[in-house]
Each structure stands twice: as structure tokens, then as C-alpha cells.
Amino acid sequence: MATSGHTTKAPQSAADEGLAADVRAPLDAAITELRTGARAWSLLSLGQRRTLMQRLRVSTGAVAAEWVDTAATSKGLAPGHPLRGEEWLSGPYAALVALDAYADTLGALAAGRSPIEKARLGTAPGGRTVVHTSPLTATDRLLLSGYSTEVWLQPGVTAAEARRTAGLGQREPAASGGVGLVLGAGNITSIPYLDVLYELVAFNRVSILKVNPTQDAMVPIFERALAPLIEPGFLRIVRGGGDVGAYLTQHPSISHVHITGSEATFRAIVWGTGGAATRRRREGRPLLKAPISAELGGVSPIIVVPGSWSRADLRFQAEHIVTMRLHNSGHNCIAGQVVLISADWPQRREFLHELRTAYDRAPSRPVWYPHSQSRLDAARASYPDAAWCGGGTRALVETTETDAADLETTEYFAPVLGVVTLPGTGQEFLDAAVHHANDRLTGTLGANVLIDPVTQAALGDGVEHAIAELRYGTVALNAWTAFGFLTPTATWGAYPGGTLEHAPSGMGVVHNAFLLDGVERTVVRGPFRPFPRSVSSMIGGRALSQGSVLPKPPWFVTSRTGAAVCEGFTRFRIDGDWAKMAVTLMKAFGA
Known part of the structure; x- marks a missing residue:
């Protein structure tokens, strides 16, 4: 690094053309x-x-409050809009929990300890070392009940090496x-x-x-x-x-x-x-x-593994998928875009009915990001038979794998949701969907898998091997990968291997508050059912999936109390007031 105290003037280049000297000068001074x-x-x-x-x-x-109001207003969400809660969680909440996590890591290093000295470590398929990164506190276990994250390190990185190298630049x-x-x-x-x-x-x-x-x-x-x-x-x-x-x-x-x-x-x-x-x-x-x-984003799959689902399961997971697509009006690099579903699932038609209903009934909001309308127009041209929901503001495209080229290679960054049908059931379907996601969809940022507890138990290790086979930087099982974005001790970024010549979802990771080296991916796990139905996932005292004591998550676009609960969660991170938090939790049960 240059050490001169004088302003360094960049050489004239094509980048300078049209950039006036009075614009360049403050930039040089800032540097x-x-x-x-x-x-x-x-x-x-x-x-x-x-x-x-x-x-x-x-x-x-x-x-925090001004942050949320400014962000929500700029996106066309008026005061009182039910989706303003998104701006609490994806704004100041994300910042505050990250600061706490970095402070903890710096404190550990200052004391001569590894940042992951107290973290639970395990293994994943292929001998990968796993660092269990959340929940870490009783508060996390309560506020985010049933959700967990773990970071899988690249094959060959041992647990001892992970502890020794955690800290990066610090x-x-x-x-x-x-x-x-x-x-x-x-x-x-x-x-x-x-x-x-x-x-x-x-x-x-x-x-x-x-x-x-x-x-x-x-x-x-x-x-x-x-x-x-x-x-x-x-x-x-x-x-x-x-x-x-x-x-x-x-x-x-x-x-x-x-x-x-x-x-x-x-x-x-x-x-x-x-x-x-x-x-x-x-x-x-x-x-x-x-x-x-x-x-850099990408086209994110949502793999729906066929099983025997109750009507409540169908409705809940349909709303889950709609949230993955419609959060922030679809203007997300991690928005779910392609639902991979089995042609041989007896409940396929019933599920698609619930999906269309939830997609249509989700709260109206502006499609605000620049050039979004042109993307919607492109979807209309490519798929003239698409169903247009939400007053014509969102497209739902049902197609086959042979006709899904645009859906699978174009990140729409707008409310366009595709459904692609593949053959098979059980492990056969899951493996086919994994290969389809890896080989046909652009990008490697995040993949989502929805599977009921009984089917997951029946497939056993096959589910973990499928997670290992998915070439994505974050894989979420019965959760949305955005939960990995929100968790500061998880990592966020493309699957390793991006280069200057080819980096469809980018290079490197961010967040990573444990400052882990040799990262391959983050795995998020969530409850297939919310409370109280999550109790049904306990059979003979054995948990078949992640349990939860919380109802519908407040970040669901269909949550009636989401704005109040997300604000309450954030304010609790600011002041730690348990009395106010108790009121927030009561509101959560009104979702």
C-alpha cells in the first residue's frame, strides 16, 4: 500500500471520461x-x-426507526403496511446481530482463544468438518426457535485446523x-x-x-x-x-x-x-x-420432495415458497425462482392450487426496483400462458423441463415464479432435482429443499448426501436460504470455484462472524411445521425434524402481525427489554 500523505491522482483512462475534475477531487481526497x-x-x-x-x-x-421508515418509504410501503417488517429484519436487525457477533469474536481473540472454541463441531458427508454456528444463546433458541445454521468447510480442512485458523485478518x-x-x-x-x-x-x-x-x-x-x-x-x-x-x-x-x-x-x-x-x-x-x-445472485431452486402432507402442510409450505419469491417484491438475489416438483406426486395438483392461491392473495406492493417492469414484460413475452396474480403484478409460470430455458437461466429479480415438473418420487426424485439444479440453473448462491419429517426419516442419509451434492453456497432444508443471510455467524456467498472468467454468483463470502477459513457452504435447517403442529414431528419421543415453539414465522409475507413482531425483535436486540419482548411474542402467536 502506498504511504504518501498526498492525494493520489488516478491516471486518465476511459473511466475518467465524462467525470468532471470537481467530482474526481473529493473522491481522491476521500481515498x-x-x-x-x-x-x-x-x-x-x-x-x-x-x-x-x-x-x-x-x-x-x-x-433504527428512521432507517426502517426511510427504506420502507423509498420502496413504496406506506406507514402501517403489513410488509414493513421486512425492513426491520433485513435492515437494522441484521446490522445489530452482526455487530454483536463480531464483538464476541474479537473478544475471544483478544483473550487468546479461538472464535469457535465453544462452538460444537461435527462432520458431514465426504469427511467435511462442520461448525454449528447457530443457535448459540438461549435468546436465539427462543426468538428463532427451530432454526439452525452450520458451516461446512471444504473437504480436507480438519477440526483442529478450523480452530487454529479462525480469525482471518484479526x-x-x-x-x-x-x-x-x-x-x-x-x-x-x-x-x-x-x-x-x-x-x-x-x-x-x-x-x-x-x-x-x-x-x-x-x-x-x-x-x-x-x-x-x-x-x-x-x-x-x-x-x-x-x-x-x-x-x-x-x-x-x-x-x-x-x-x-x-x-x-x-x-x-x-x-x-x-x-x-x-x-x-x-x-x-x-x-x-x-x-x-x-x-452476484442467480436462479435459486426450491426442491419440493413428494410425501404425504396434510392440508395445513400444503398451505404452510405454499406460503413459505411465496415468501421466498415475494419478499422485497422479488428484488432479491436469493429469491426462490424455480420450484422443482414431482410429476408423480399424488398431491401435486392440490399443492399447486395452494401455491396459486397464496401467490395471488399475498399483500399488494409496488414493483419498485429499476427495470423491473421490463423484466416482467420479458416474462410475459416468453410465457404467454403464465398466470398473472396479485392484480397482474406477479407471474406464475407452470412448465416442463424442456420449456423452462428462460426461467432457469435468467434471474428475473422481479416477481416471476416458475414451476418445473420432473419425474420420480423419493430418493430418485431428490437426486434428479439436485442434478437438475446443478446442471440447468444459472448460479450457485442458494438452494432450498422442502421435505416432510416422515419422508426425510425414510430417506435417511440420502438427504444429507443430496445436500452435499448441491453446488450452492447456502442450502436450506425446510427453511429459506435468506435465514443464512440473516445469521451473522453463517457465511454468505457463492459456492467455491468462481473465477474472473466465470462467476455466475460471484467469488468469496461475507458475514462469517467467526472469521472461518476454508469455507464451502452454509446449511440452514428449519421446522417443516410451525407450532403447535410441530409437535406431530415427535414420534415415540424421537424428533424427526427440527421442532419449534413458534407459530408462522414473522417474515412470511402472509403473517398478519409480521410488521409488529419484526419491529419487536429488533427493538429487543437494541434494549434487551424482556417485558416488551413478551408482548411481541404474544403478537407472534396472532399471526
Whole structure:
């Protein structure tokens, strides 16, 4: 890293064209200030860094309500809208639990302990080491009853090695990672916040954060929430479009780039555009000189394993799938897009009826993300027989595997849900669905599997082997992979193997509050049934699936009390008031 105290001026390049000197100057100045901040960070002890996380917790809690109101309003959710709860969980809640987890890790390292010294370790198919990453506290067991996460490490990483290497950059806190560029996501408000934290804690890298223009209204809130990082020069936040982003990616003082966005944007950053980009790729000469990590989305499958389901099961799992698609109006990199269902399941028609009903009745909301309407128009053109639900704002496409090309290769990033029928039942169907997801769907970010307890018990180890075979960075069993995003001690990112030439879902991971090395994937497990029906999963005192003492999850788009419960969960993370939490839990049972 350069150490000069003078502003470094980036060389003139194609990225500079159209970027006026009065725009470049403050960007250069911000990077110079960050270079000083990088040196200051390298001098902080682990204990001081832990204290900084606690200060961030206070400043973030102080703006939580304004954060949610600004985010919800920018997405067209008026006060009182039932889906405002999404902004509590995917905004300040996600930030607060991450800060607590990073503080715990820094505290362990400061005391000379491994961050996973107290974590339970196990094994998975192929001899993989498994780190059980949640729940870790009694509070987690109550608020998120029945849900758990575990991180599977890459084959060959032993338990002893996992304990020894956990800590990443904090094992050498004085080694500076320089100044990084974070190109923030435009859909979920906690993403840029969390990406900046991970760069700092995992790699000792201070950041210049360029927010996506869709989140410009959030900048004043980010500035107050992240003031403990901004004041000492560990963070600078800037606005701007693609021209500003292009200038920053080519700046000589940027040591690393992290982006959450589209694969097209990633390719433009790495290789450029037009004929010159084609030549660079052919010759192996990337335009980008700094290393890059990325989270780029993809087409996420929902594998529905046939079994004997009650009518309540059919309805609950239909609402579960609808939530996977309609959360944030479908503007999610992890939104479920393709339901893989058995043609030989006797309950297939009944389930599809429940799915169509839930998809149509989910609360109305704007389709707000830029260019979403053109994506919906493309779906209408590709699938003229699609059912249009929710007042014509969401498409449900039922098709066969031979006619599903667009659904399986195009991330719509809009409320388009496909249903693809495959043959078989039992293990035969599950294996076929896994291969279909691996070979036909674009991306490797997340896959979801729904299976009833009796069928899961009958298949035995076959389910675990299917999870191992799925080439996805997060696999959720009877849960949505977004739960892995929300859990700070889980990891979030593409399945390993992405390259500059081919990275459909990106490269690297984020969150990862235990700072684990050698990560392969996160596995999320949830209850097939909510309380009280979850009791039926206990047969002869033996749990056939994850039990739960909670009713319908508050993040379901069909939850009547979701907004109040999600707000209550977040406020509890801020103040720890159990009396108020008791009221929130009573509201949860009214869902």
C-alpha cells in the first residue's frame, strides 16, 4: 500500500471520461483520508476493535426507526403496511446481530482463544468438518426457535485446523489490507453496511463505500449509524452512478473491490465492455488490476420432495415458497425462482392450487426496483400462458423441463415464479432435482429443499448426501436460504470455484462472524411445521425434524402481525427489554 500523505491522482483512462475534475477531487481526497485511516486501524488492539463494535451498536440502534421508515418509504410501503417488517429484519436487525457477533469474536481473540472454541463441531458427508454456528444463546433458541445454521468447510480442512485458523485478518491485526472499494447493493439496506464491516474485520481493510443510487436516501442514516467508523477515517461514503464506480475501480490506491450486484456489472468492471472486453477476455488481460470479490445472485431452486402432507402442510409450505419469491417484491438475489416438483406426486395438483392461491392473495406492493417492469414484460413475452396474480403484478409460470430455458437461466429479480415438473418420487426424485439444479440453473448462491419429517426419516442419509451434492453456497432444508443471510455467524456467498472468467454468483463470502477459513457452504435447517403442529414431528419421543415453539414465522409475507413482531425483535436486540419482548411474542402467536 502506498504511504504518501498526498492525494493520489488516478491516471486518465476511459473511466475518467465524462467525470468532471470537481467530482474526481473529493473522491481522491476521500481515498487519501482512508489511507491514513488504514494506518490508524492497524494500531488498534483487538480490545479496542471490540469496543468500536459496541459503539457502532449504540449509533445503529439510535437510527433504527428512521432507517426502517426511510427504506420502507423509498420502496413504496406506506406507514402501517403489513410488509414493513421486512425492513426491520433485513435492515437494522441484521446490522445489530452482526455487530454483536463480531464483538464476541474479537473478544475471544483478544483473550487468546479461538472464535469457535465453544462452538460444537461435527462432520458431514465426504469427511467435511462442520461448525454449528447457530443457535448459540438461549435468546436465539427462543426468538428463532427451530432454526439452525452450520458451516461446512471444504473437504480436507480438519477440526483442529478450523480452530487454529479462525480469525482471518484479526490473527495478524497489524497487517493492513489497505483501502478497499465496496460497491453497495441497491435492494437490501443492510448489505452495504455489512459488507463494509466484513472488509474491516476479516481483512483489516478500510473502505470507500459507493452506495447504489437506489439507496441515496439512506446515506444520511448510514453516516450516523457508521459514524464511529467515519470519524477515525476507517470509512468514507460517496454517491454516484456508474461513472463514479468505474473511476474508483481503476483508482491506483484501491487495493481490493467488493461488489454486490449483477453478473453484467461484474463483467464490465473486470473486462470492460464492447469489443475491447472480448479481446481482453480472450487474451486473459482483465481491465481491473485489483483483486475482486462479489455476490452476484442467480436462479435459486426450491426442491419440493413428494410425501404425504396434510392440508395445513400444503398451505404452510405454499406460503413459505411465496415468501421466498415475494419478499422485497422479488428484488432479491436469493429469491426462490424455480420450484422443482414431482410429476408423480399424488398431491401435486392440490399443492399447486395452494401455491396459486397464496401467490395471488399475498399483500399488494409496488414493483419498485429499476427495470423491473421490463423484466416482467420479458416474462410475459416468453410465457404467454403464465398466470398473472396479485392484480397482474406477479407471474406464475407452470412448465416442463424442456420449456423452462428462460426461467432457469435468467434471474428475473422481479416477481416471476416458475414451476418445473420432473419425474420420480423419493430418493430418485431428490437426486434428479439436485442434478437438475446443478446442471440447468444459472448460479450457485442458494438452494432450498422442502421435505416432510416422515419422508426425510425414510430417506435417511440420502438427504444429507443430496445436500452435499448441491453446488450452492447456502442450502436450506425446510427453511429459506435468506435465514443464512440473516445469521451473522453463517457465511454468505457463492459456492467455491468462481473465477474472473466465470462467476455466475460471484467469488468469496461475507458475514462469517467467526472469521472461518476454508469455507464451502452454509446449511440452514428449519421446522417443516410451525407450532403447535410441530409437535406431530415427535414420534415415540424421537424428533424427526427440527421442532419449534413458534407459530408462522414473522417474515412470511402472509403473517398478519409480521410488521409488529419484526419491529419487536429488533427493538429487543437494541434494549434487551424482556417485558416488551413478551408482548411481541404474544403478537407472534396472532399471526
